[in-house]
Amino acid sequence: MRRLTWFNTTSLTLGFAFLYLPMIILIVYSFNESKLVTVWAGFSTKWYGTLVQNQAFLDAAWVTLKVALASSTIATILGTMAALVLVRAGRFYGRTLFSGMIYAPLVMPEVITGLSLLLLFIGIGLDRGIFTIILAHTTFSMCFVSVVVSSRLVTFDRSLEEAALDLGCSHFDAFRLVTLPIIAPAVISGWLLAFTLSLDDLVIASFTAGPSATTLPIKIWSSIRLGVSPEINALSTIMIGIVAVGVITASLITKRASLRQQADERAAVHA
């Protein structure tokens, strides 16, 4: 029984207003002429200009992008392997420890993850920089990837793989040609999740980054500690814009893919 009563409509309207108004205000005021962020003084794009010329922000953005690309890719490989182990390896010595190590980082407070990794890096004398941030990000995001991928693997029909093996495929080819294409959507969303988590992370990066590497969230953090700034509003607007375009494109693609799949299934029934 679906009915959109006035109560439902009101709660949806208020709820989405609550979720989106702060970001809309941020976007609107990024085009404010005045340096005083809370006073509107006319339309201007000058803060975008100063932002693009701010070398420190550009450097930080570049570091962040490199860290996110590297860590999400390694995390996707390791996380998919871990998912295969969790779903398929059956019993082995240390299984409880293994699944514990996969699930624990998901609920571990960031301050503890950051602290423990920093103490490790100092303990083994590893210089902190881009490399240590990549190690840290890979560690927590591989766990998210493995959860996403294993939820898909659980429903995977293994007889498809067995058929490939019976027809003479090697184990690796069966995985590459049969399993991987089927679980690909989950692997891709795992990668996207890992990428976003890495872009977003302030706390773990603050612990594991040395003076030689500053990521964008660390840079944003150090400037917003002092209060609201129009440059940060401009930067936020750009970041929100990129995410919005990305999410909307992704949802349109999945919608079209599912429509095509439905059409294929209908065609197969009629054939």
Place this chain on the structure above:
Amino acid sequence: MRRFALIALPCAWLLALFLVPFLIVLKISLSDIALAIPPYTPTLDLSAGWQGIRAFFSALDFDNFRFLATDDLYWKSYISSLQIAFLATLMTLFVGYPIAYGMANAPDHWRPTLMMLVILPFWTSFLIRVYSWMGILSTEGYLNQLLLWLGVISTPLTILNTPTAVYIGIVYTYLPFMVLPIYSALERMDGSLLEAAEDLGCSRVKAFWLITVPLSKTGIIAGCFLVFIPVIGEFVIPSLLGGSQTLMIGKVLWEEFFNNRDWPVASAVAVVLLLILIVPIVLFQMNEQKSREADQ
């Protein structure tokens, strides 16, 4: 052999970068602060052989934990973190439930869009979402400007740098975690149950309490834990919105480490925080297990 390689690689990675670091935290929490590099003692000296290992273990003690118990700051921070997390979870539930309910009752063709609108903020930077409230809640911020203009208040309210701002920030950033599990529970509900209740003379409000709420219970519990557990260790929200008035343990740990440079105490704070978190985590796992069994 193939299977061994598959297990070994992720396992080795997690051992080296998750378990070992945690053991180091545990060890340093039992050490003493020292004016040295690294700033704690004892350090394990393997070159001294068995003697060195014995000396190492005999130098470890629980002094830092005793210190945490005697100094007001720490236990007050733990209590206040739990309190803030608890109240904020309830508030998120009250804000989130009507949204999830509205989504579940929306026409089918609207739902993917509504879903996307709930998930979209989750993909945008957490830091920016918290930051967006600084401009709204400050003394000369947009909210005060609006209220002054409306004539509701005559002097600006102080909201930023108070616990109120922290609650607003938590509800705002964690809302998707509450809405999504409740929505997925409500969406699976069989609508004919409500029709049956109404045919049998149940009022709509009563049918809601007797049917809808119990059937969405696993979603409610999952949503509550998904908010409660991460909020306890939250650092960004209390630091940006809470000011010096708000005590939260994540912030205390950060300051102990970066400002006071007391690594042993920071490690002890971390160990106790984890011990506190074990209870809600185990309860959450049990709830997940139960809902998985119910699905089958």
